[in-house]
Amino acid sequence: MSKAARIAGRRGGSAMDGREAGDAAMGDAVGMGDVMGRDGVGKDGAVPARQESAPISRRRLLGTAGAAGAAGAAGLIAGGAAGAGVAAAVDAEPTALATVGSAHIPFEGARQAGIVQPAQARGHLVAFDLVAGADRKAAAGLMRRWSDAVRTMTAADRPAAPAAYDDQVAYDAGPSSLTVTFGFGRSFFGRTGLGAALPEALAPLPDFPGDRLDAGRSNGDLWVQVGADDALVAFHALRVLQKVARDTASLRWQMSGFNRTPGATPHPMTGRNLMGQIDGTNNPKPADPDFERRIFVPAKGSPEWMAGGSYAVVRRIRMLLDDWDHLPVARQEKVIGRRKSDGAPLSGGTEFTPVDLGKVHADGSLAIAGDAHIRVAAAASNEGAAMLRRAFSYHDGIGADGTPDAGLLFVAWQADPLKGFVPVQRKLDGGDGLSRFLRHESSGLFAVPGGAGKGEYVGQRLLEG
Ligand SMILES: C=CC1=C(C)c2cc3[nH]c(cc4nc(cc5[nH]c(cc1n2)c(C)c5CCC(=O)O)C(CCC(=O)O)=C4C)c(C)c3C=C
Numbered sequence: 001m002s003k004a005a006r007i008a009g010r011r012g013g014s015a016m017d018g019r020e021a022g023d024a025a026m027g028d029a030v031g032m033g034d035v036m037g038r039d040g041v042g043k044d045g046a047v048p049a050r051q052e053s054a055p056i057s058r059r060r061l062l063g064t065a066g067a068a069g070a071a072g073a074a075g076l077i078a079g080g081a082a083g084a085g086v087a088a089a090v091d092a093e094p095t096a097l098a099t100v101g102s103a104h105i106p107f108e109g110a111r112q113a114g115i116v117q118p119a120q121a122r123g124h125l126v127a128f129d130l131v132a133g134a135d136r137k138a139a140a141g142l143m144r145r146w147s148d149a150v151r152t153m154t155a156a157d158r159p160a161a162p163a164a165y166d167d168q169v170a171y172d173a174g175p176s177s178l179t180v181t182f183g184f185g186r187s188f189f190g191r192t193g194l195g196a197a198l199p200e201a202l203a204p205l206p207d208f209p210g211d212r213l214d215a216g217r218s219n220g221d222l223w224v225q226v227g228a229d230d231a232l233v234a235f236h237a238l239r240v241l242q243k244v245a246r247d248t249a250s251l252r253w254q255m256s257g258f259n260r261t262p263g264a265t266p267h268p269m270t271g272r273n274l275m276g277q278i279d280g281t282n283n284p285k286p287a288d289p290d291f292e293r294r295i296f297v298p299a300k301g302s303p304e305w306m307a308g309g310s311y312a313v314v315r316r317i318r319m320l321l322d323d324w325d326h327l328p329v330a331r332q333e334k335v336i337g338r339r340k341s342d343g344a345p346l347s348g349g350t351e352f353t354p355v356d357l358g359k360v361h362a363d364g365s366l367a368i369a370g371d372a373h374i375r376v377a378a379a380a381s382n383e384g385a386a387m388l389r390r391a392f393s394y395h396d397g398i399g400a401d402g403t404p405d406a407g408l409l410f411v412a413w414q415a416d417p418l419k420g421f422v423p424v425q426r427k428l429d430g431g432d433g434l435s436r437f438l439r440h441e442s443s444g445l446f447a448v449p450g451g452a453g454k455g456e457y458v459g460q461r462l463l464e465g
């Protein structure tokens, strides 16, 4: 193991990065206690940047973050070359770069990782189909091999001897908040003879009139979500999973995305999407009394094997960025219902001020327009329907039409898609001012079971039940 990795490893344990506040608020959700020590909760319900277990002031952490790429790398390289004196200096002056690498999210738990934790800087969404002849037993073997590989890759300490399939791409890096989340698509159940265990909630999503879906990039037998705060760590995890799947499942589609790098902003804040909006503010919060019920299948839920699980709706949503960019900022704000600069609702206040959908101006006009995205999407407009949004942006160059092939890899989590994504998207499809600037290009719905315990694999209750 390299000196850099050892230094990062020593600082590892329960360390976590200085993630954006909105994300952190979400990350403070269920199960975060098993991720790391928690900081206090701010007055807006957001939590400040998480800190290392080693004493390091938040100011210093953030102050070094911007320069971390240069200073941190220089320090680590120097540590490798010049011996103990420099290594001691690196130890005494930890950098934010080392903090990002050593952040560790456990694989094992009642819930799978990658749902309530903040979305990482890098993400890959991938679907696989079982190869011809791969039956339930083969699928169980794959889920065990996948789970064991992820258990190793997400561990705080890397094994001294890498597994045979490990190409060592991420050898020098810490776990970097790596999470891997597994789901089953509707077609999986027919292929494995598990039709009796098919959840009702996996009924195909309705056709929305505005959809422009590419079937080849939609659905799939198995879904894998990889997230990490380091690009090589994320690539490595995906590559290992693909190698491990060989002979049992083949790639159906793959999409790669990104978010802001932890520590890139001078203070923690909710991230922005590629339209420039602060996105994620009004996600359900774990402190909400109905958070659990809305996002996770209850212990006594149906089917039994989905207890502690959730349903992921995955949509590749292209943003028509050239059209959007032509809109003056005031019009853009009207389309969303929030100010672009700071995410404050147009009904007044600051980012986390509750939205007042009833507010009218002196001239009688609505402060938040009738077709504003946050009005049409609000739980209050959809009989309480709610979902946890955890997205990655994507940019795959310029499309055939000469405009950016860019947008949002939108992932919505809920206990029941019929009480989350479906009613909201039905309404957005017809009545959302934002929909003129979006194109839904692919879609998937996946049953994501609860997490694996010690020695277990994800999906064991389904495959061996
Ligand atoms: C079907 C559900 C949703 C889709 C699809 C969707 C796409 C989408 N949204 C944005 C940008 C923003 N969305 C915001 C809020 C928001 N969006 C949804 C649902 C969908 N969005 C909900 C339920 C909410 C919360 C509404 C509320 O109760 O206030 C916001 C505002 C900030 C925030 O609260 O997150 C933005 C900005 C884009 C760009 C997009 C497709 C690419």
Ligand SMILES: [Fe+2]
Residues within 6 Å of the ligand: 373, 377
């Ligand atoms: Fe939205």
